[in-house]
Amino acid sequence: MMIKTKVALAVLAAGLSSQVLAVELGEFNGTKFNLGGYLKAETVFDRPDDRKNTVEGSVRQSRFNLGTSSMVEGHKVRGFIEGDFWDNNTSSDSSYAWRLRHAYINIDNVTVGQTWNGQFFANAPFDTEMINFWGLGIGTIAGNGAPIRPDLVVHYTTNGWRFTLQDPVYSNADVPDAVVAYTRRTQSGHAFNVALTGREVDTTPTVDSDDQSDYGAAISLATKLKFGDTSLSLSAFTGEGAGVYAGWGYLGNTGPSGVTEVDSNGDMVTLTGFSAGIGHKFSDKLRANLRYGQVHSDKSALSEDTIQQTTVNMIYTYLPQVELGIELRDQNAANRPPSSQGTSARPAGSQVELMAMYKF
Template sequence: MRLRHAYIQVDDLTLGQTWSGQFFANAPFDVEILDFYGTGVGSVSGSGAVVRPDVVLHYTPGGFRFSLQDPVYQDADYPDMVASYTHRTEAGHAFNAAVTGREVETGIDESKFGAAFSLAAKFKFGDTALALSGYTGKGNNIYSGWGYNGATNPASVAASGEVNADGDLVSTTGYTAGVSHRFNEQFRGNIRYAQVEADEVAPTVADDTLKMMNVNLIYTYLPNLDFGIEWRDRNATTMPLRPGGQQVELMAMYKF
């Protein structure tokens, strides 16, 4: 057992432990997936391990969101930062742009500043929705989940893959594309493809690009009870406990 969310919200201000600024910049614009260890490989928040900082401050005037988060690098002089803007249309479409910035431990010299830029959108066409996202930058690897060492290890900042053997920041670029469709009141399904590429990887890493496909079907048996099945395939191991290759996951979710 552990506490996952504990926060206070007053008007446009939220303080406590809850979803990160990267999560809000991408997850609401993605399709449903049943991989509970990730918020979406290929996105700016693809690592499921740091989506809930110990301390986060959100200020949300209008469509803007400004976030200050407990830094992953514990000796950082300032918090991890995210600034984003979301626009929603009457037709159900939604768009988000976000910029992240944080102090990165190099392990060799002094820390360096890394930044990333993300775009996400969701287009709704009746019972069908199209979700797209893309990001690029440096110093976001521990949040996106892929870097110099392949899959990032949130338990060790030094192994997060944000810097190479010389202590230089490593760039990553990722994108996602997904389609969701509601067949009727009970059945809905999703198809999603994602990949994220590092501009440099360690000699021990077999591939500089992580690729992943998700296909699922969800059945609403009762108003608050869902059953689901998902097939997925990835070309490399991701953190945690997600080996490369094909997998099938079964899900039952009761909401109350």
């Protein structure tokens, strides 16, 4: 779907789960400039199953973005760059470094640069709202936050179709990772998406001197149904080569290099996942969301072949641009181990997150 407004562009880049504002800076030489982002303070209480309880606080997720918009020879040209302070993740240093999140050019219905991958667009607009920062929730084909913004992505959109080529996760791949998706929206507010994904998979990941590979493909379905102040989200996917994007695989997941898409015999692993969630707006100030998701591997080297995650949150709009929230998370296996540190860890066990966000 072609992005048509500046506000929609800001929402898209900052995360489709929250309303983001943008401040117009003015127009210079025919180009409009705007500034957006948010400041966010968060505290995460970890209650893992296999180690001691911890608490971590941070404002590193805070971000700033600059957008431009102009007409050039009859073409709508937009630019967008955004960063946050997620680098230098050590427990002894709070002087976190600037990290590039988005940097892309959009000309009419073509987007090129670093931004969301095709799997994200096939799921995020149809998912249940989460405070969770590490990508989408478990259960979707976009549930792993590590490769969610590849170094280079090309999107082409037309009449509900989105065609995506992106920098491959497998470093010796001969072809880009690819996504073809179609979205259908109804006048009543319902939305449906079907997506096909494909990528080249390293079939001998323990051998660095060869480039033996196979091609894995998966299908993803997602929908969001609107019933007044209540929304119902459902998604499902199945296929091969999806572990690095879904956040699970033969050896679980510790990031893009921690997922093994093939078993000990070099055969590709088939993953099947689903998610279901419900969101309700109690008033103009208060909303709540409940979500469950899981991903099952048909082959596993771990004690768990299925990862499950439950999320429930409540978000209160204290002021028009200020939100306060609490989220409870529970999952049966770690897909971000303790070495992730800080608020990005996703251990086996439960978490409670408190947040305050000021959007501008």
